[in-house]
Amino acid sequence: MEIIMEPSIMKINTLDRIVDHxxxxxxxxxxxxxxxxxxxxxxxxxxxxxxxxNTVTAFIGPSGCGKSTFLRMxxxxxxxxxxxxxxxxxxxxxxxxxxxxVNVEELRKKVGMVFQKPNPFxxxxxxxxxxxxxxxGIKDKDFIKERVESSLKQVALWDEVKDxxxxxxxxxxxxxxxxxxxxxxxxxxxxxxLMDEPTSSLDPISTAKIEELIYQLKEKYTIxxxxxxxxxxxxxxxxxxxxxxxxxxxxxxxxKIFTNPEKTQTENYITGRFx
Amino acid sequence: xxxxxxxxxxxxxxxSSLITIAVTLGIVLVLSIEAFQFFSEVSIFDFFTDTQWxxxxxxKHFGILPLLSGTLLTSFIAIAVALPIGLxxxxxxxxxxxxxxxxxxxxILELLxxxxxxxxxxxxxxxxxxxxxxxxxxxxxxxxxxxxxxxGIMIIPYISSLSEDALHAVPRSLREASFGxxxxxxxxxxxxxxxxxxSGIIVSIILAISRAxxxxxxxxxxxxxxxxLTLDPTVPVETITAYIVQVSxxxxxxxxLEYRTIFAAGITLFVFTFLLNTISYxxxxxxxxxxx
Numbered sequence: 001m002e003i004i005m006e007p008s009i010m011k012i013n014t015l016d017r018i019v020d021h022x023x024x025x026x027x028x029x030x031x032x033x034x035x036x037x038x039x040x041x042x043x044x045x046x047x048x049x050x051x052x053x054n055t056v057t058a059f060i061g062p063s064g065c066g067k068s069t070f071l072r073m074x075x076x077x078x079x080x081x082x083x084x085x086x087x088x089x090x091x092x093x094x095x096x097x098x099x100x101x102v103n104v105e106e107l108r109k110k111v112g113m114v115f116q117k118p119n120p121f122x123x124x125x126x127x128x129x130x131x132x133x134x135x136x137g138i139k140d141k142d143f144i145k146e147r148v149e150s151s152l153k154q155v156a157l158w159d160e161v162k163d164x165x166x167x168x169x170x171x172x173x174x175x176x177x178x179x180x181x182x183x184x185x186x187x188x189x190x191x192x193x194l195m196d197e198p199t200s201s202l203d204p205i206s207t208a209k210i211e212e213l214i215y216q217l218k219e220k221y222t223i224x225x226x227x228x229x230x231x232x233x234x235x236x237x238x239x240x241x242x243x244x245x246x247x248x249x250x251x252x253x254x255x256k257i258f259t260n261p262e263k264t265q266t267e268n269y270i271t272g273r274f275x
Numbered sequence: 276x277x278x279x280x281x282x283x284x285x286x287x288x289x290x291s292s293l294i295t296i297a298v299t300l301g302i303v304l305v306l307s308i309e310a311f312q313f314f315s316e317v318s319i320f321d322f323f324t325d326t327q328w329x330x331x332x333x334x335k336h337f338g339i340l341p342l343l344s345g346t347l348l349t350s351f352i353a354i355a356v357a358l359p360i361g362l363x364x365x366x367x368x369x370x371x372x373x374x375x376x377x378x379x380x381x382x383i384l385e386l387l388x389x390x391x392x393x394x395x396x397x398x399x400x401x402x403x404x405x406x407x408x409x410x411x412x413x414x415x416x417x418x419x420x421x422x423x424x425x426x427g428i429m430i431i432p433y434i435s436s437l438s439e440d441a442l443h444a445v446p447r448s449l450r451e452a453s454f455g456x457x458x459x460x461x462x463x464x465x466x467x468x469x470x471x472x473x474s475g476i477i478v479s480i481i482l483a484i485s486r487a488x489x490x491x492x493x494x495x496x497x498x499x500x501x502x503x504l505t506l507d508p509t510v511p512v513e514t515i516t517a518y519i520v521q522v523s524x525x526x527x528x529x530x531x532l533e534y535r536t537i538f539a540a541g542i543t544l545f546v547f548t549f550l551l552n553t554i555s556y557x558x559x560x561x562x563x564x565x566x567x
Contacts, residue, residue, distance in 0.1 A: 075455065082374065109457035119448035122471050132456040135466065181452070188456055 028053040028222045029074060029192065030091040036069055039083035043069045045246040046088070051239070056218050058233040058254065059226045061243035061269070067226050070243065071194050074224065075111040076104050092192065109136070112185035116197040118177035120169030120184075125152075125161050128169040128180055132188035151187040155179040155213055175206025182213065193217065195225040199232065211236050230270050234258045242266045306545060309538035316532055322539065328502035328518075330536045331527070337536065339543055341502035345419065345512035346544075349494050350487040352423025352508060353430055357483055360427075361434025362476070368435070369442035370464045381436060388432045396496030399425035404497065417499030417511035426493050433483040441475020441562075442468055474562035478555045485551040489544065491516035515544045 027050035036044035044066050051057050059067040069078065076097065078084045089096045097107050109132070120128050129148040138144060148165075152158040157179045161172070169180050178198060185193060195214070199207040214223060214236050227233050233240055233254065240257040242250045242265070250257060250266045261267045314322070317337045325338025364384065368377045403421035408414045414421075445468050453463040469476070491514075499511025500521050513521075519537045527533045 077451065077455065080454070105457045105459055107457075108455055113451075113455035115448055115451060115455075117448060119446070119452045121449060121452065121467055131453075131458075131466070135453075135456070135458045135462045184452075185456065 026094045027051060028093065029224070030089075030094075031070075031073070032089040032091070034070070034073060034088035034090060035086065036066075036073065036078065037083070037085040038081065043246055044073075047248045049241065049248060049251060051222060051224060053222050054218055054220075055238040056214060056223045056225060056236055057239040057241060058237035059224065059241050059243060060228070060230070060233050061249075063228075065243040066246040067241075067243045068196055071196055071224060071226055074192065074194055075108050075113055077113065079104065109188050110190050111192045111194060112188065112190035114178070114182050114185055114193065114195040114198045117201050118174055118181050120172070120177050120180050122168065122170055124166045125169050125172070125180060126165040129184050129187050131184060136188070147187050151183040152180075154186055154217075155183040156209065157183060173206075175202050175209060178202060178206065178210060179213070182210075186217075190221065192222045192224070195223065197226050197228060200228065207232075230258075230272075242269060244269070303545070306538055306542045309535050310542040313532070313535035313539040316535075317539075326504045328513075330533050331522075331525075335532075337539075338504075339515075339540065341504040342513060342515045342518055342540060343543070344504050344506065345494075345498065345502065346488055346514040346516070348506060348508060348512060349419045349423045349426060349498055349514055350484060352419060353426035353487040353490075354480070354484055356424050356427025357430045357434050358480065361431045361479075361483070362438060364431070364435040365438035365442055365476075366464055366469070368439050370460060370468060381439065385432045385436055387429060390429070392429065392490065392492035393496070395425050395429050396422075396493040399493055399497035411509060414509045415499075415511055417497060417501075418509050419494075419498050419512045420508035422494045422496075422498035423508065425497065426487055426490055429490070429493070430483040430486050433486055434479050437479030437482065438472070438476045441472040441479065444475065445471045474558050478559050478562070481551050481555040481558075485548045485555075488551070489516065489548050491520060495520045515540045519544075 029049075029051040031047060031049045034044055034047045035042065047070065059071060061067050072078045073086070073090055074092075074097075078086070086098065090098055092107075092111065096102075121131060123131070126148055129151050130144050133144050133147060149158060149162075152161065157176060160176065161167070161180075169177065172180060178201075182193075182198075199210050202210065211232060214225065217223060218238075225237065237254045240252065240254040241248055242257065242261075242263075244265060250261060250263050252262070257266060258270060261270065267273075322337055322339055324340075325336050326340055327336035327338050328341045329336045368380065372380070399421045400417075403425055404414065404416060404418065407421055411420075449467055449471060450463055453467045454460075458466070494514045495517040498514060498517065500513050500517060501511045502513040502518065503510065505512065518540055522533070522537045
């Protein structure tokens with residue numbers, strides 16, 4: 001994966017220049033006219049959006065606004081939902097992922113996902129992280145070992161668990177479990193990571209660790225995160241999208257959304273006046 | 276007044292639960308006493324080592340092994356039939372089938388278990404055995420093969436239904452985690468869901484085995500009544516249950532040694548099914564804790 005690092009990317013006050021610059025490139029994720037139905041219910045009412053590489057984009061909005069559905073469109077997790085129908089195009093690196101011949105399994109290796117509740121497999125810590133590699137048919141034990149170690153190191157869990165890799169992943173604390181789940185996702189080396197309220201079931205200390213992790217992961221991955229925590233969105237994201245009733249109300253740089261939003265609906269939501 | 280009413284109802288409820296316990300204890304007691312008297316005349320060593328079971332002949336032998344082998348052979352054939360079919364059905368219903376299909380097919384499958392076993396027995400005797408004889412000419416009219424196969428069909432719902440419950444109880448989040456990492460449905464089913472539900476699946480298999488060992492009518496009708504120490508599925512055998520039927524229906528004198536053999540056989544059967552049920556209960560208790 002190509003890593004584009006510009007010195008200015010870390011400085012929020014010079015973000016304007018990056019936006020102009022990256023507009024000339026193909027966006028990492030490009031969603032065009034996305035509409036989603038569950039049976040007769042229209043969950044997403046036509047959304048256009050593009051997400052840049054190596055950024056953190058936060059999805060905010062009241063429960064039931066469609067942000068989770070929208071997130072799950074990016075790795076086609078809605079495919080198995082009964083009554084699911086969609087319209088529009090979602091392109092990753094320029095390729096429409098909803099084309100007929102797309103291999104969904106391959107797509108999901110590229111677009112990892114971390115869920116709201118930590119969901120480790122009832123397997124050992126090692127097997128949890130190795131799972132993604134093993135289902136790809138990788139047999140090289142040294143390679144798997146190395147990848148497990150490096151993934152656990154990336155989420156700063158290695159020092160805590162290196163002596164009990166054989167212990168069940170479910171025996172860890174909630175925060176550790178969530179970092180294990182992130183490590184599991186990283187082990188397959190995706191380029192995009194989708195996170196659906198990854199800290200909502202964690203205590204403040206575990207939450208701080210995950211937030212710090214997200215900040216570091218941005219260097220290598222493109223991250224889209226759903227959060228109900230406004231402080232969290234403003235702390236960790238570069239861009240923020242506000243959804244309401246299946247529509248994208250406002251999408252801009254996080255700083256702009258939180259200091260000077262265009263729409264009053266956005267302002268009302270982030271200041272806690274509704275939702 | 277209200278308090279007395281409450282008290283009466285409470286006592287009545289207690290009494291009815293005590294009755295069940297009393298009946299169970301009574302059965303175990305009678306079994307034990309009669310079996311004890313049997314073993315005062317026949318040595319336990321002979322009972323477990325003698326390879327002949329001929330209590331109704333002039334030359335009497337009291338070796339349980341032939342009955343045990345008949346029971347285990349028919350049960351093994353039944354499990355060999357029911358396990359692959361039942362597991363396949365459960366995985367299909369839980370992981371692949373549309374919800375509406377699952378809702379209709381499950382009760383229909385469970386109907387299999389509610390067909391009277393005497394019907395199964397006749398089915399084995401007059402349909403399955405003649406059919407199998409076309410392929411295995413040496414197959415005798417009574418044999419453990421067709422009895423076992425038909426018994427296997429009967430216990431399919433025990434495995435498919437209970438395993439499906441266990442598979443279905445695996446949290447959706449584990450499926451999503453696996454799909455989210457690029458696993459196919461097949462990989463998810465066999466590498467995540469089945470291992471996660473393994474204790475429930477094992478319980479279903481144990482209950483099915485226990486059902487097969489205790490099954491009476493099918494084997495009494497279709498497997499024959501010849502106690503024989505053999506693993507050959509084509510010849511007539513006799514199971515513990517079939518022997519008990521045979522003696523109970525016959526004109527053996529009450530209180531005689533021949534009469535007491537059914538209690539010795541009965542307690543052997545009871546020990547087996549009791550052990551199996553205890554194991555499955557233990558596993559189930561452990562399993563219930565896992566996702567709470």
